[in-house]
Amino acid sequence: MTKDQSLTRPLTRRRALLAGAIASGAAGIAGIAGVIATLAGEEPVRPALPATGPQPQRALKPSAYRLQPLTGYGPPRVAPRRPLVRREPFLRVSGRGRSLVLTFDDGPDARYTPHILDTLREYDVRAMFFVCGEMVAENKDLMARMADEGHVVGNHTWSHPLLTRLSRARIRAEMERTCDIIDETYGERPAWFRAPYGAWNRATFQLGAELGMEPLAWTVDTLDWMSPGTRTIVHRVEHGAAPGVVVLSHDAGGDRSQSVLALRAYLPQLLDSGYFVTVPEPKRTWREGK
Template sequence: MTKDQLPARLFTRRRALLAGAAAAGAAGGAGLFTSFTGDEPVLRTPAPAPAAGPQARPARKPSAYRLEPLMGYGPPKAAPRRTLVRRAPLLRVSGRGRRMVLTFDDGPDARYTPYILDTLREYDVRAMFFVCGEMVVDNKDLLARMADEGHVVGNHTWSHPLLTRLSRGRMRREMERTCDIIEESYGERPAWFRAPYGAWNRTAFQLGAELGMDPLAWTIDTLDWTTPGTGTIVGRVRDGAAPGVVVLSHDAGGDRSQSVRALRAYLPRLLDAGYHITVPERHYA
């Protein structure tokens, strides 16, 4: 080897060493080292070297890791609303303008309630239905329709008893059982309660509040349950109409054909007179 050939040969060996180091670095970067068993190469993943400083925390399950950043950052839970225990039922609705509320008790009844709903829908009016649980059992579709059309469903007990003659336990069962079936059929629990026959006592107010309901009575009693005649029912509503008035009628409990016909007569007259037929808003303590 001549003196002139030596630098070139050293340069060639240096390039080969550098190329080999680069290849080893690439393999290490990929986390792979090659060993041999017999004739076949085997790829192994080396254990990572411990990082400098404090030891890393143990790896967590993916689901826990995904959820942890979300914990504690959601909106605060609102405190449950407390319903005031009243000493008397509400008789009127508040608010500006010529507002009135139409209410129907004792249903639903497949013979009469659909016709009342048809009339209300025709005039784009919302009303309240105080239902009895035992009547809902075979007419759940009517409560679903009430929900779809924007009406309010209230609790009128399960079997329409005189509450003032019941024990506290029996009274609660009458009310709570009705709340349950209303929620099942209507989609939410009732916010209003009306005692059958308008017979209230302290226990009824307390239990109603415990179940999240306000007591609502009425201002005008059409006495339609006595079947006084369609014209008489219409006259009672017409003569008693005033801002804030709550009208009591029935859509079950007997022959309610007069009530159906009376609604078709007085509802357009009330609207023509400038009354806004609405449903009441809840007031919380």
């Protein structure tokens, strides 16, 4: 080995070590610069890697490193679905063919409701009963029978007041208390509501919707509460019968013997004429948001 070669070999090793140190220092500086850039919200600059070998995962966007405010934490909130409030009650129902609905208000009454239920069962017909909570409290067994025989029970308030003269809180109490006792005695909460005397206002529609009920009025009023005579009641039902009509009668609130006798007369005649007596399905519609 010559003198020049002996001097060149150690120098080459020193150069290699120095180059490695510089490269390591550069990588460390680049890593520190990347952290600083990340904290500053900038895209970090990463050293180029050889094309061969495993590729690193793609860096997250800078926004992923930032702390989010507490109000924005968690999954996005979904707007609740709320029932659409109607501005008027249903006056008739849609149905196939010559279908109509028989409704009875103000009960149940131990003197008259059982006879009406007997006639409906004889002809295998379902009807709607808009009950008052205070009457339900005295005749819970009749509510169980209505449920067993497939009739639909609606809310007619607790004490049958004129709702348009009550405060919003009183209206809600009349409705909600009746919903509770119907649930207790019938087995489910009512899907339909009818205002006493047919006196509706904005509060009745809003509160009824909040309690999950649709408003149903009537098409044919028998005026049986005035005791006009059995034949008059029968004539009003037969004359007013048409597809989709809702017939209003009463099974409580006074002497309802004419109503009982009239049902026995007009029900078989309606069926013989090709009418199908049915009960409606709730027509709840919904809107998004509050």
